[in-house]
Amino acid sequence: MSEITPEIVKEHGLNEAEYKMVLDIMGREPNLNELGIFSVMWSEHCSYKSSKKWLKTLPTKAPWVICGPGENAGIIDVGDGDAVIFKMESHNHPSYIEPYQGAATGVGGIMRDVFTMGARPIANVNALRFGVPEHPKTRHLVHGVVEGIGGYGNCMGVPTVAGEVEFDTSYDGNILVNAMCVGLAKADNIFYCAAAGIGKPVVYVGSKTGRDGIHGATMASTEFTADTEEKRPTVQVGDPFTEKLLLEACLELMQTDAIVAIQDMGAAGLTSSSFEMASSGGVGIDMNLDMVPQREESMTPYEMMLSESQERMLMVLEPGKEDMARAIFEKWELDFAVIGEITDTGRMRLFHKGEMVGDLPIDPLAQASPEYDRPWVPTPKRAPIAAKDVAAPADMMDAIKTLVSTPNGCSKRWVWEQYDHMVMNDTVARPGGDAAVVRIHGTQKGLAVTSDVTPRYVFADPVEGGKQAVAETYRNITATGALPLAITDNMNFGNPERPEIMGQFVGACEGIAAACIALDYPVVSGNVSLYNETNGQGILPTPTIGGVGLIADVDKTIGMAFVSEGDAIVLIGSTTGHLGCSQYLAEILNRTDGPAPEVDLTLERKHGDFVRSEILAGNVNACHDLSDGGLGVALAEMAMVSGLGASIIDGSNDVPLHGWLFGEDQARYITTTTDAKALLVAAQAAGVTATLIGEVQGQDLKIETAGTISVSKLKDAHEGWMPEFMAHPDFED
């Protein structure tokens, strides 16, 4: 075994202090296999060493939470013995290097996290962030990522029902691909990773192990530089066909009592799966690497332990059940190999060709991984901007048209029509609305799912931005009639070794925590992606929030499309005309200054509860949350999906008209109803600000004192940008 030089240690991403800890734990110099294992286990990606301290501050409990963060995914109880298992995870770095495979394996990985716990995946969600359209790589990346997501999810037969697509220059060299999967299990048949039972067999199932993805977890924990292209071999290659077979085989085996513990091989492959199983069970494992199914000849122990080949699982089985289990996997044409056994040594011992090639203590390595309290500085507060000091547009209706047709405001139909969003025949609310609604098969119950964050708010004010991301998912779920139950957070930030970036992270955690508490909406799973920087340029802080809610009867869910002419349009919430950090400021005036809108969490809760109860009582027939672009854009969106127009009364009062139309004040919804009087009376009784602002009418959006524009013209603008942009060839000279 080669001698471990400082260069080798550095190549493995360990600093001096960390290597000293390695020596202390081992009591000797590690060999290369052992060093490789330390390297991936202690990478930021696997160890959360910079973020742990702050993640612990997030609220994770509620009576309906079955399992919070720490397992493969979070679990909530949705009644009748049904459990919903979900998580969002990033695959940013691989997707930038190889967009199709990076995105595809991101989707594959998150689905494995969910079905490894015993759930059948029933909905996928994706939050995507790319560089500006004019960046030479953007179009190529959009093509590849969208095709990769579709290629994997479509083949799996899991509908991709919701998501986001945004463009910003801060993602030019570091795109974000955040994939979320929601699965359904029986609450009494959930599987965990804790190994137990001395002498029980450790079994490997799924694809063979190849040389792909070696050191993927370490790559995901460093910044990008100009030589990033050279990292291509660390990107894994996905095979959704094998994953579909693995899903069916695992779920079939899970109907028996054969499985003691099960863990998918994700980042850091066989290493992290085996260490996690052993560490959470407080046992040791002896592993015979000769038995690992291998795709290539002469693979070394180092390569086998660090490979990130996809579509693999590790299980501990009850002794005597091996043959029955093997028959199931062989039926699905998958590899099945007993590769080791549980021991009482508390050590991971690796054997290869008759020799012991690694011998590591499990607990110190898995649990005593470094934890840093990195220095941080709070983001300075920005000076307020009054709407009266912000220039009004030359033409209000033109401004609405512009806002619904920009890269960030336009329809993302081009994206979601490439995803099978209907397979499984339970998609009740399809993509393009506030939240998608997926029925729980064979019942009337439905899950509302969405993902949201407004990175420009988080950049301006991490605390308010963190609150807002959670609040927006809450509103989107509420707007369908569902009750928001829990979230998963995917924290995408820059280099945590820079105090201002760490300050963004700390602030966002504070905001998210406050919102979760106020809205009774805990975090049950999540993922942290740091070092999202290229050549020292950090991304906008992007804590993507995936929310899940429940509606007892899908027949009661409503959409955002206007329903009938003559319906009254009622605005819930008050409007101060907050234009700081707004879409209006960015797109019309090309400014990004001003503070993020403040989020009054008490109001969010009150307005949400009111709107939801009115929807469930059948008193509201369409509902849309107000976010980017404010009232003007929300009205346009409701008109465009229905084809119906509206006649709106100027309700701006002492707020300048452009502030009233484009301000991004929070805790607001537009509702429509056949009985405005009853809704207003109910709002007053509930202490909720509600204003009658007009009615559904004709084929034009007409706003008193602002002007008129035809809905079809808006729709052409809204649907136009994305297909036109993507129709150009990938690379232009």
Added chain:
Amino acid sequence: MKACVIVFPASNCDRDMKVALESSLGSSVDMVWHRETDLSGYDLVAVPGGFSYGDYLRCGAMAARSPIMAEVVKHANRGGHVLGVCNGFQVLCESGLLPGVLMRNANLKFICKDVKLKVERNDTVFTNGYDAGQIITYPVAHHDGNFFADTETLKRIEGQGQVAFRYVDNPNGSADDIAGIFNAAGNVLGLMPHPERLVEMPLGGLDGKPMFDSLIKSLAA
């Protein structure tokens, strides 16, 4: 009336098809694994959508060579009814039960959306729940739905009235806007759009329901 749904590795609309058939039939529909070799007793065999064998090689090509497909061919030759949807249509073409082939969509992208179809004829057990010429909505969800046949074959298909459905607004480049075809005898139907996806109001409509209702009514008679 007995019906079954064939299951290949990575079929993924098998459950959807079973549920749609069962809701019209009122009794249970069997799932038949691709390695099985007996279809006796079934009146209707449904070949569902999905990505059999990962769509590797060519969509439907490997599934067409699985043991059960020899039985599906025998079933069809006996006069038994066969319905192939999406990947099922591709499998039926690859197995020779239907003419033509499904190529990559003209825009080279996967397309998932509702499309309008014209019902070409309603004097068949598959379509007698519709009016001839009726415009209906079924969703499509495919990457390879671009129907192609040589000129002579197309002429024959058209001449013998084998076209079942045509796209009103062709989404994938299919020849003659063909969305679905019968075999010459009329007991085998293959189509790219998914009737089983619009059989309940919560899913967005009921336009697929008449196909299952009419099939079951006609075959039970």
